[in-house]
Amino acid sequence: MGLVGPGFIAAHHLDAVRRLGDVDVVGIAGSSLESAKKRARELNGGRAYADYRELLADPAVHVVHNTTPNHLHRDISLAALRAGKHVISDKPLAATLQEARELHDAARGANLAHVVTFNYRGYPLVQQARAMIAKGRIGRSVFVHGCYLQDWLTDERAYTWRLDPKLGGASSALGDIGSHWCDLAEHVTGARIVAVLADLHTVVPVREAPEASAKAFAGTAKRPGKRRKITSEDLASVLLRFDNGARGCVTVGQVLPGHKNDLRLEVNGREGSLGWRQEQPNELWIGHHAKANTVLTRDPSLLDPSVRAYARLPAGHPEAWADAFRNVISDAYAWIRRGARPNAKPVALPTFADGYRNSLLVDAMLRSHAAGGVWRPVEDPL
Ligand code: SOE
Numbered sequence: 001m002g003l004v005g006p007g008f009i010a011a012h013h014l015d016a017v018r019r020l021g022d023v024d025v026v027g028i029a030g031s032s033l034e035s036a037k038k039r040a041r042e043l044n045g046g047r048a049y050a051d052y053r054e055l056l057a058d059p060a061v062h063v064v065h066n067t068t069p070n071h072l073h074r075d076i077s078l079a080a081l082r083a084g085k086h087v088i089s090d091k092p093l094a095a096t097l098q099e100a101r102e103l104h105d106a107a108r109g110a111n112l113a114h115v116v117t118f119n120y121r122g123y124p125l126v127q128q129a130r131a132m133i134a135k136g137r138i139g140r141s142v143f144v145h146g147c148y149l150q151d152w153l154t155d156e157r158a159y160t161w162r163l164d165p166k167l168g169g170a171s172s173a174l175g176d177i178g179s180h181w182c183d184l185a186e187h188v189t190g191a192r193i194v195a196v197l198a199d200l201h202t203v204v205p206v207r208e209a210p211e212a213s214a215k216a217f218a219g220t221a222k223r224p225g226k227r228r229k230i231t232s233e234d235l236a237s238v239l240l241r242f243d244n245g246a247r248g249c250v251t252v253g254q255v256l257p258g259h260k261n262d263l264r265l266e267v268n269g270r271e272g273s274l275g276w277r278q279e280q281p282n283e284l285w286i287g288h289h290a291k292a293n294t295v296l297t298r299d300p301s302l303l304d305p306s307v308r309a310y311a312r313l314p315a316g317h318p319e320a321w322a323d324a325f326r327n328v329i330s331d332a333y334a335w336i337r338r339g340a341r342p343n344a345k346p347v348a349l350p351t352f353a354d355g356y357r358n359s360l361l362v363d364a365m366l367r368s369h370a371a372g373g374v375w376r377p378v379e380d381p382l
Contacts, residue, residue, distance in 0.1 A: 002061035004029045004052040004076055005068030006039035008216055009090060009117075012322065013065045014043050016329035023063075023333060029055040052076050056083040063113070063336060066090065070175065071167045074099040077114075081106050086113035086336050088329070092179045092362070093355025095169035100359035104382075107352040113340040115332045116355035118183040120263060121348050122327035124298050124319065125284040127307035129267070129274045130188045130348075135304075138269030144185050144240065144248035145266055148177040149259035153234055155220040159209030162216070163230050172232035174200070174362045176216075177263070178252040182361050183354060184265055185250070191242040192357075197375045198365040200233035203255045238365055241375075261321075282318050310348075356382075 001017055003010055006028050017023045027047030030036035036048035049055040056064065056079055064080040066073060066089040074094045080087045087107070093116050094100040107114035120126060132138065152158060162168035162176050169175050186192055210225025234255045240248035253259075263278035266285075273287030282298040299315035300308050310327050313319055331346040338344035345351065360378055368376040 001063040001065060002026045002029065002049075002055045002058065003045065003065040003067060004055060005066065005072070006030050006036065006043070006045070007067060007069075010039065010065075010067045011043055012325055013067060013088070013329065014045060015322065016326040017065075017333075019326050020330060020333055024060075026058060026060045027055060053079065056080055056085065062086060063088065063333075069161050069167050070095040070169045074103060077103050078106055081110055081112055081114070084112065086340060088113070088115040088117065088332050089352075089355070091116050091118055091183075091355065091358070092169065092175045093352060093359060095167075097359045097363040100356045104352045104356035111340055113332060113336045114352040115328075115335075116350050116352060116358075117325070117328060118180060118187075118350040118354060118358075119321075119325045119328045120180050120184050120278065121187055121350060122310065122324035122331075123276075123278075123281050124300075124303060124307060124311035124327075125276055125281060125296070126184065126188060126324075127310050127348055128284055128296070128303050129265075129276055130190070131304040131307050132274060133188060133267060133269070134190055137272065138267065138274060139271030141189050141191065141242070141244060141246045141267050141269050143268040144189055144191075144242060144246050145250065146181060146185070146264040147251040147253075147262065148181045148264075149251070149256045149262040150177065150254045151257050151259050152217045152219075153204070153254040154257055156204055156207050157209065157221040157224060158219070159207050159221075159225075159228065160216060160218070163207070163228075163232055163234075165232055168232070170232070171362050171366055173234050173252050173254050174236050174365055177254070178236060178238075178250070178365070179358050179362060181250050181252065181263060181265070183350060183358055184263070185240075185248065186357075187348075187350075187354075188265060189242065189244075189246070189267055191244040191246060193240050193248070193361055193378055194243045195241040195375050195377050196361065196364050196368050197239040197373060198368040199237050199373050200365070200369040201235045202230055202232065203234050203253075205230050236365070238368075278321075281320055281324070
């Protein structure tokens with residue numbers, strides 16, 4: 001594998017790949033030879049390439065991990081597919097809906113793996129919830145709700161390229177983390193969001209930001225920097241309608257003190273409810289109407305046989321974010337080893353089709369808000 005864009009998430013891609021045990025890390029490309037060399041040294045990441053094109057030209061690289069900022073996703077992923085490489089891209093798939101469509105079209109029929117890291121799918125209890133709903137354990141789903149709340153952008157001196165529409169895309173919080181929630185809600189329920197009504201807000205409209213390229217969770221700068229006007233949302237509430245008739249709502253925010261990486265998903269069915277929280281990932285809440293509620297802990301022997309492989313440690317040994325991330329990367333390489341045939345894709349693995357679908361959802365939310373907060377259908381032209 002070769003990696004382009006050695007930022008915050010790059011180390012976790014390398015870690016996940018190394019845990020597979022049979023994939024060589026060939027090298028890293030950055031924005032310059034110097035940055036690539038520095039990260040290659042720090043991460044023991046093999047060769048350093050001055051440019052992603054050099055990495056793509058290297059015949060030793062079969063799989064490209066694209067961990068660049070959103071505005072670079074399209075060009076690099078497209079060039080990688082055209083060079084015959086499998087691609088594992090960070091989310092969102094691209095900065096705009098149009099670019100996401102281009103990537104989706106290029107990946108379709110290319111006989112190459114095309115993966116988007118909606119990594120929250122990789123948790124064993126997320127897969128358990130999906131299996132239970134698919135088997136009818138909670139009856140017909142009627143309400144799907146939750147949130148994805150963070151606080152790392154609370155302070156006016158916190159800044160990230162994600163807030164700049166030229167680099168992060170038209171939406172900020174929705175594209176960065178709302179995208180994860182929507183993907184999870186559709187994946188777990190097996191239902192599709194068909195209409196949205198969104199209210200977006202910018203709680204911090206001016207930031208005194210020293211560094212345009214600051215990484216996520218970089219913290220608050222000590223000294224004020226350049227004053228920047230912020231136009232993209234840091235808070236969003238969205239009502240949802242699903243194709244199976246279920247209703248839903250989600251709140252997404254990155255300026256909410258005390259919430260670190262608080263992703264919660266609850267699905268209420270006619271015969272029971274399921275609730276999962278990213279910060280307590282080893283527990284699945286199971287709600288009942290006429291008997292006591294229960295909590296299923298992540299014990300492989302208690303999981304549905306179809307999802308047991310996602311729990312790698314025996315009961316009592318907690319698994320968390322890095323393990324779930326590894327599960328997604330592991331599925332990606334399993335697909336690659338099977339020749340990346342469409343019918344050989346692991347069920348839980350998110351692809352460019354899911355990435356494109358997700359961009360459609362975020363786009364519909366932006367349009368709903370721009371129209372004054374009215375229902376907008378999610379039209380899927382495919
Ligand atoms: C920052 O909000 C961030 O790193 C996201 O970009 C990731 O996708 C999410 O997993 C954690 O938070």
